[in-house]
Amino acid sequence: GRSVKISIIGAGSAVWSTRVLVDIMLKKTLQGAKVFLMDIDEERLKLVYAFAKRYAGEIHADIEFHATTNRVEAISDSDFVINSAMAKGHRYYEMLREATERKGYYRGINSVEWNMVSDYHTIWGYHQFKLALGIARDIEEYAPDAWLINVANPVFELTTLLSRITKVKNIGICHGHMEFWNIVRELRLDPSKVEAEMTGFNHVIWLTKFRYNGLNGYELIDKWIKEDAERYWERWRATTSNPFDIQLSPAAVNMYLRYGMFPIGDTVRGGTWKYHWNLETKKRWYGPYGGPDSEIGWALYTTYLAYQMEMIKGFMQAENAPLTMLIPPKPSGEQVIDIVESIVADIPRKYQVNILNNGLIPGLPDSVAVEVPAVIDARGVKRISVTPPNNKVLKQVLLPRMMRMEWALQAFLEPGRDVLLEWLMYDVRTRSVSQAEEAIDAMLKLPGNEEMAEVFK
Template sequence: MRIAFVGAGSVVFTRQLLRDILSFPELSDVRLSLHDIDPERLRVAEGLALMTAQQHGAKPVVTASTDRRKALDGADVVVNMVAVGGHQATLTDFDVPQAYGLRQTIGDTLGIGGIFRALRTFPLLRGLAEDIADVCPDAWLLNYTNPMAMNLQFLAAIAPQVKAVGLCHSVFWTVHDLCAIVGVPHEEVDVLSAGVNHQGWILRWEHQGRDLYPALDEAIARDPELRRRVRVDMYRRLGRFPTETSEHSSEYVPWYLRHDQEIDRLRIPVRGYAGISEDNLAEYARVRDALAFGQDLAEDPEAQEAAEYAPQVIHSLVTGEQRTIQVTTTNTGLITNLPEGAAVEVPATLDRLGVHPHYVGALPPQLAALNRSFLNVVELTVAAAIQGDPRHIRHAAMCDPAAAAALTVDQIWSLCDDMVAAHGDALPPELRTSPPAKAL
């Protein structure tokens, strides 16, 4: 088994994945091929891989290269976790909209931040898909890079032959935390979740055949602080619990971020991810310096083995062990009241043959309605890139629930002009123009 990591310089996440992979005895001798365009980060990632292997008593073959095609050559699995533009691009995604009075919390999935993160990621995905087709056509592409739905829908459009699925731990941790609230063991519950990535829904949640939603209702009724969270508020109104954090969830609807009183009531951390991004830089520097001085990096005692999905996919491909996870994939009738061809998140079975998405059927209509609003932005952002039409960037922003709630259409177009100028060469050339509204 040869595993290629693209964007291996995301060393904190790389370390977590390597820890989970090498914790499986059957994967102790895998071949790990690390790639990053930043030589320093690549050296740090290689050092982390060797240290992690030593800590687990594993003996993988570790190679590192700034040449992506070389790193991908012969891979069975490709794990993509590139953040195009890094910390500075993240700050741009917050700062420019903030000047217009548009609030964001995470900015990596939908909204202005998600749209422009996608547009600067699509060229990377196109090149990656071309390389996979040339040097490892049978590989599974496991994508962690956000915005997940936009990235997977773009890949399906330009490279349908690539076996790509999106992986995200939001459903796992949502169920884990809900189980802690109602006091049942996480490993004993049965769950059905579906929707779109970062706006999925816990459709069924049971313990030994008992519906756990009534127990959650009781916990919420007892604890007024629980009611001061966005997704608890959404659950009480919509009837099913959302699968991503309140910070994320607040950005995908028009109801919260434009109102000062709602930000206070629901404790919404505006610009929260900007701080997380800064913390990630600090953690990278800490890890880099520790490795440079030969210091051992202790394992996190609270880390759960194999909590991430990519190691489970890889383990099932090697051993044939069947397990069920959540994946983002093309909607081929899997969710009947969401658009055909859209990127949806559904359960999937893993085995030696690969990843097998499950048929879900129709979502409750109020949940499907919100998902369709989400997917409108996805579809238009992908259309902008595929058609090379900069007007569709503005159309996507006009359809975005949070932007439309806070800004006039003139402001939305001007904001998109400023974002295009700010990101400059990171965007495809055909999308760098600023078409006037009258051109419509």
């Protein structure tokens, strides 16, 4: 039949582009597909397009690539739309962070309890929300049957928003849950004997089920904490070279002891302010860099992303350098293209997805996106029953986090200065109304925020 059309919006993404493209090229079931790369940054678009063509030549993949700055052209008649776009780019958000830090909001007003992830833009995410909604509206008009696979953050907010107010079939995807396997490795377990489930919200997922060889896996974690944790931390503090290496950090263990379930992946980066007051506090809980979201960790991460783009540029300039040396022709481990394959070739597999709750987790409203395991095949997402988080996690973590999500959606859908101000009145860093007013002014006065200033008048 007709060949599959996949469009990638924000195809110049430093995190996603090359991984997704190589994954497509490696799939036998996707040979013959048309892939439309779309980005507003022409230089990045050209680079990624040239990369894709040359890589396909090297591994003899039969994929037809197109590059365009026209979103409608990319989306029209697509079977799949992958959104990895981040409006305005990292530098813009660092400006917002700095402007509000100067008013007493360490790591910016957007960093709040259970959302310390530094490119997870919620209350100041106006442009990002508008972009994602615009993409969804284009899909409704030009590719109404397409699946939208959204990897752009904030996945929690965007999945909820798009599921509520558009007709688009959309799945939110995050790779954070894969950090679980670091626990398996550190506990020296045989992965084939592990049975695990993680549920909650995106970036707020908890190990709700953990069996090993038919036994209670949590007993193994308890034993590790008692017998090995101290020695592990000592070595880790001295040797870790990765600010993201925090799955077994003191913060993670402390959250487990506090809430009774183990936090997985980006969940560990969140928590209450107890873990985040300042760099010194962050270092105590997250190791020598203070975790990925400290001023050190985040600077390293954004530098690394820029370096990766430079590496691709360098390889492209060297005409004889095999791209497979830069990125080996192996699956990236990301779920995105596996999901596309499951739908195209009707191969049912279990994934970790973000979809509306609709009763999956009791105690949470139906119209809120949860992150849960689900089976995907040609008919789409098949909901399966999941083990819900415990009462402490529900009441002290998920419900407060959900409230912030609702406020962020409200700020976008019913914008007004009062919504921003109210948000800050609940912020533990706020000492006075004038401090909050000044932070809002500082943010809205920044270049690039003229439209936002108008909307949030």
